[in-house]
Amino acid sequence: MTTERYNPRLTEQNWQKAWDDKSLFVTPSSPTDQRPKFYVLEMFPYPSGRIHMGHVRNYAMGDVLARYKRACGFNVLHPMGWDAFGMPAENAAIQNNAHPKDWTYKNIATMREQLKSMGLSLDWSREFATCDPQYYRHQQSLFLDFLEHDLVYRKNAKVNWDPVDQTVLANEQVIDGRGWRSGALVEQKELTQWFFKISDAAEDLLTSLDDLERWPQKVRTMQRNWIGKSVGAKIRFSLAPNQLTDTKTLEVFTTRPDTIFGASFMAIASDHPLSSTLEKNIPELAEFNKQCRQTGTSAIAIETIDKKGYDTGLKVRHPFIEDKLLPVYVANFILMDYGTGAVFGCPAHDQRDLDFARAYKLEVTTVVAPQDGETKIADIAYVGDGHMINSDFLDGMSKDKAIETVISRLAKTQLDGAPQAVKETNYKLRDWGLSRQRYWGCPIPVVHCDSCGIVPEAKESLPIELPYDVDLDAPGSPLARHPTWKNTDCPQCGKPATRETDTMDTFVDSSWYFTRFASPHYEQPVDRQQVDYWLPVDQYIGGIEHAILHLLYSRYFTRAMKITGHVGIKEPFNGLFTQGMVTHETYRAKDGSWLQPSQLRIEEINEKRHAYNLETGEEVTIGPIEKMSKSKRNIVDPDEIIANYGADTARWFMLSDSPPERDVIWTEAGVEGAWRFVQRIWRVVNKVSEFESSSKSNSIQLTRSAHQALDNVGKMISSLRFNNAVAQIYTLLNDIEKSANSAKPQDYSAIIDATNIIIQLFAPMMPHLAEECWSRMGNDGLVSQAPWPQADSALLVVTTITMPIQINGKRRAQLEINPDMPEDEIISAVMQLDVLKKALDGQEPKRIIVVPKRIVNIVI
RNA sequence: GCGGGCAUGGCGGAAUUGGUAGACGCAAGGGACUUAAAAUCCCUCGAUCCUAGAUCGUCCGGGUUCAAGUCCCGGUGCCCGCACCA
Numbered sequence: 001m002t003t004e005r006y007n008p009r010l011t012e013q014n015w016q017k018a019w020d021d022k023s024l025f026v027t028p029s030s031p032t033d034q035r036p037k038f039y040v041l042e043m044f045p046y047p048s049g050r051i052h053m054g055h056v057r058n059y060a061m062g063d064v065l066a067r068y069k070r071a072c073g074f075n076v077l078h079p080m081g082w083d084a085f086g087m088p089a090e091n092a093a094i095q096n097n098a099h100p101k102d103w104t105y106k107n108i109a110t111m112r113e114q115l116k117s118m119g120l121s122l123d124w125s126r127e128f129a130t131c132d133p134q135y136y137r138h139q140q141s142l143f144l145d146f147l148e149h150d151l152v153y154r155k156n157a158k159v160n161w162d163p164v165d166q167t168v169l170a171n172e173q174v175i176d177g178r179g180w181r182s183g184a185l186v187e188q189k190e191l192t193q194w195f196f197k198i199s200d201a202a203e204d205l206l207t208s209l210d211d212l213e214r215w216p217q218k219v220r221t222m223q224r225n226w227i228g229k230s231v232g233a234k235i236r237f238s239l240a241p242n243q244l245t246d247t248k249t250l251e252v253f254t255t256r257p258d259t260i261f262g263a264s265f266m267a268i269a270s271d272h273p274l275s276s277t278l279e280k281n282i283p284e285l286a287e288f289n290k291q292c293r294q295t296g297t298s299a300i301a302i303e304t305i306d307k308k309g310y311d312t313g314l315k316v317r318h319p320f321i322e323d324k325l326l327p328v329y330v331a332n333f334i335l336m337d338y339g340t341g342a343v344f345g346c347p348a349h350d351q352r353d354l355d356f357a358r359a360y361k362l363e364v365t366t367v368v369a370p371q372d373g374e375t376k377i378a379d380i381a382y383v384g385d386g387h388m389i390n391s392d393f394l395d396g397m398s399k400d401k402a403i404e405t406v407i408s409r410l411a412k413t414q415l416d417g418a419p420q421a422v423k424e425t426n427y428k429l430r431d432w433g434l435s436r437q438r439y440w441g442c443p444i445p446v447v448h449c450d451s452c453g454i455v456p457e458a459k460e461s462l463p464i465e466l467p468y469d470v471d472l473d474a475p476g477s478p479l480a481r482h483p484t485w486k487n488t489d490c491p492q493c494g495k496p497a498t499r500e501t502d503t504m505d506t507f508v509d510s511s512w513y514f515t516r517f518a519s520p521h522y523e524q525p526v527d528r529q530q531v532d533y534w535l536p537v538d539q540y541i542g543g544i545e546h547a548i549l550h551l552l553y554s555r556y557f558t559r560a561m562k563i564t565g566h567v568g569i570k571e572p573f574n575g576l577f578t579q580g581m582v583t584h585e586t587y588r589a590k591d592g593s594w595l596q597p598s599q600l601r602i603e604e605i606n607e608k609r610h611a612y613n614l615e616t617g618e619e620v621t622i623g624p625i626e627k628m629s630k631s632k633r634n635i636v637d638p639d640e641i642i643a644n645y646g647a648d649t650a651r652w653f654m655l656s657d658s659p660p661e662r663d664v665i666w667t668e669a670g671v672e673g674a675w676r677f678v679q680r681i682w683r684v685v686n687k688v689s690e691f692e693s694s695s696k697s698n699s700i701q702l703t704r705s706a707h708q709a710l711d712n713v714g715k716m717i718s719s720l721r722f723n724n725a726v727a728q729i730y731t732l733l734n735d736i737e738k739s740a741n742s743a744k745p746q747d748y749s750a751i752i753d754a755t756n757i758i759i760q761l762f763a764p765m766m767p768h769l770a771e772e773c774w775s776r777m778g779n780d781g782l783v784s785q786a787p788w789p790q791a792d793s794a795l796l797v798v799t800t801i802t803m804p805i806q807i808n809g810k811r812r813a814q815l816e817i818n819p820d821m822p823e824d825e826i827i828s829a830v831m832q833l834d835v836l837k838k839a840l841d842g843q844e845p846k847r848i849i850v851v852p853k854r855i856v857n858i859v860i
Numbered sequence: 861g862c863g864g865g866c867a868u869g870g871c872g873g874a875a876u877u878g879g880u881a882g883a884c885g886c887a888a889g890g891g892a893c894u895u896a897a898a899a900u901c902c903c904u905c906g907a908u909c910c911u912a913g914a915u916c917g918u919c920c921g922g923g924u925u926c927a928a929g930u931c932c933c934g935g936u937g938c939c940c941g942c943a944c945c946a
Contacts, residue, residue: 005899045946046945046946048946083946086946087944088945159944160944168944169944170945171942171944171945172944172945218864218865219864221863221864221865222863222864222865225864226863226941228863297943297944298942298943299862300861300941302861303861305861351861352861429943430943432943435944436944437944506946507943507944507946510946543946544864544865544940545940545945546946547864547940547941548864548941548942549941549942549943549946550946552943581939581940627939627940656872656884656885657872657873657884657885657886658872658873659872659873662866662873663866663939665871667871667886669887670872670885670886672886673885673887674885676899679899680900683900723872723874723884723885724874724883724884726884727873727874727884727885728884729884730885731883731884734884741901804879806880806926806927808926808927809925809927810927811880814880847926848926849879849927851927854879854880855879857879857926857927858926859926859927
């Protein structure tokens with residue numbers, strides 16, 4: 001018997017068409033279904049041009065779950081869309097002279113075809129892009145609702161400003177403090193911008209994390225730290241009389257009021273009101289503040305700079321030590337956004353304060369004595385607990401007691417007619433700035449009127465559509481520069497007015513798209529009936545890089561939509577899974593340029609791998625394994641893999657071996673291995689398909705294996721342990737193959753049954769191959785529509801187990817026993833073992849530990 | 861700088877959550893089939909001790925325990941995020 005090789009090129013498109021013809025994956029819009037619902041969603045892609053292997057991995061995982069849940073009888077929603085606004089479209093427009101809109105939709109068309117070639121069970125009838133006016137008009141409508149409910153407001157905030165290009169720069173456009181295109185030194189500039197009041201929800205966003213049980217622990221921890229709750233006090237210090245300012249007091253926030261006796265200086269942010277006042281009369285301070293403004297706005301820029309300060313000459317009085325004055329510095333590491341923008345510096349017990357004190361030769365007084373009694377501070381601040389010293393009335397107290405005491409003492413003291421200290425809770429979480437001075441985003445639907453001020457657009461006027469004719473390759477914001485677009489009439493008084501020319505952060509687009517999928521064509525933002533049925537998302541899958549921003553913003557936005565009556569829930573994602581990245585070796589030529597894997601020939605010489613440029617023959621250096629990226633060119637194009645091996649092979653490889661939350665290394669050998677497995681299944685299925693079914697079966701062992709695998713694979717897919725599921729399927733195929741090679745006619749039935757089971761087991765992962773095998777086995781219908789088989793619980797009962805026997809913790813023997821054998825019987829069986837008798841040498845064992853169904857350990 | 865994570869054979873990883881470390885796969889070596897190649901099939905495969913059997917072995921150093929890859933303390937290395945990249 002000869003079998004032709006399995007050819008995915010001939011089969012995959014046919015099966016995709018068969019699914020399409022039956023609209024198998026289109027989820028009907030009416031939520032009257034009796035089946036339980038399951039909403040599985042992968043983070044939608046940015047249409048950057050072509051799909052990459054990261055997408056293949058992400059969508060393969062989601063598809064396995066969607067197909068499995070469907071087979072298990074769930075009403076599954078599995079939609080797809082496009083996160084289509086963003087900077088790359090504008091960059092491409094400038095570089096390639098293409099319009100962002102045309103560029104984006106062209107990419108979507110390409111990527112849609114690529115995704116379709118993967119055979120994903122997606123409901124394409126619900127597809128949308130966030131740059132569709134029909135999507136963003138609803139986003140504008142939501143914004144107006146938020147505005148009405150006081151969830152959005154305007155305030156000044158700093159942006160990176162390129163003084164040459166006259167434009168706002170994203171953090172990633174700032175390279176070493178300079179604009180990426182102009183090379184000009186970047187400055188900080190204040191602009192009036194729109195903010196969501198996410199900080200109002202800080203406490204709720206924090207406490208609700210405890211209930212998100214199906215989220216990875218690490219994501220919850222990261223969000224917890226990001227929200228950054230800290231309990232402390234606001235303390236006001238009185239300024240000593242001076243010629244520089246009329247200000248009488250300086251207010252700080254601190255979590256360590258206990259260390260007040262160790263205070264040796266005050267530090268305020270360069271943009272603190274006091275600093276801004278002082279700089280008018282002190283040119284050196286003005287210069288210092290200017291330098292601070294050149295640091296850039298990103299946290300990493302601020303945190304990694306050398307700590308510098310400017311002594312203002314001002315002093316504050318210590319609240320407890322008479323005549324003690326503390327100098328007031330302006331310091332570049334104090335953030336105006338957090339607390340009050342001012343701190344008291346206690347060098348002995350805060351590392352940053354210590355670094356600062358050493359640089360400016362300020363005193364260091366230890367006030368908390370560590371447990372080990374060492375109170376001298378060198379280069380490391382002591383931040384732990386201990387008892388108070390050098391602290392007058394606090395001496396001997398614990399840290400917590402000292403905090404209480406300081407706050408209550410100062411609360412009783414009046415300064416300028418108010419208590420000198422109040423307890424306060426602070427959050428690191430800042431309000432979410434959504435204004436972007438860019439073209440390719442959702443316009444913010446408000447109007448600036450000279451008479452009426454800020455006026456919301458009327459909902460009937462939505463969408464406020466982006467103009468097509470813009471000039472992107474000139475300084476400034478494209479919408480502000482457009483000759484006519486911003487001109488309109490005030491919706492309130494009818495007089496000429498101007499539109500807001502800022503657009504929304506793309507994170508707004510992605511903060512509710514999952515809600516829109518429930519009713520993607522509805523004339524309002526959401527159809528409550530549909531949303532109440534489908535949400536929350538049961539399983540959300542995406543990259544760990546979104547652990548904080550996207551996921552936190554979405555949690556907030558859902559709360560805001562609840563407040564405005566659009567949804568009834570506050571948590572959008574019941575289950576979250578963060579998958580690892582796809583990585584590959586890097587290749588670099590002598591001239592420093594990067595090469596793609598497809599441009600190379602790899603040879604192994606003396607067990608060492610060498611890479612050669614296919615065109616020039618020149619040897620290139622094999623570099624470290626890194627995330628696939630355009631810049632390093634270590635990219636394997638999914639299209640090529642699908643063309644050569646088929647979608648099933650690509651999907652199988654992405655799911656096997658590496659645990660899904662960890663990075664996977666793309667290797668040629670790995671793909672080849674997956675490809676061979678596909679062929680091996682095909683051979684086995686062809687062989688088994690020629691067996692005549694018989695009524696009687698003796699092959700109980702194989703049937704047992706099949707049902708065990710069935711039970712395990714189901715559990716593993718449910719918990720997204722795809723690599724374990726793959727290993728189970730390999731094991732079962734080994735068993736089937738062995739049985740098939742030595743099969744007697746009375747075994748045929750069992751082998752056929754096991755083969756049908758394995759086809760169903762890998763169907764969610766390799767759906768095309770599964771259909772082909774299913775039909776080859778003579779089954780009716782599509783395997784994509786077949787219900788998931790039930791494991792026979794009688795076959796799952798284990799009748800004998802191998803019990804390892806340890807002597808002093810080292811394995812010395814084993815016993816084949818019934819798992820339910822009572823403990824005393826196990827012990828007497830063990831005592832008969834020769835190895836043990838020999839080891840005991842007539843003595844009694846000191847201790848015998850029997851762990852049921854696991855292990856026996858004899859301590860001698 | 862701050863926050864989070866990871867580390868097991870030549871490689872990807874498994875280990876029922878404290879109970880036989882290395883399942884399953886890849887690579888490699890040997891053999892079979894073939895005129896030959898590909899494909900396929902069979903065997904070996906953590907290290908050391910010539911063999912047996914044993915000893916060692918989960919990044920490094922300590923600890924808890926009858927028992928540690930798993931728990932605790934202290935290190936090292938690598939990766940991710942840091943609010944205008946998506």
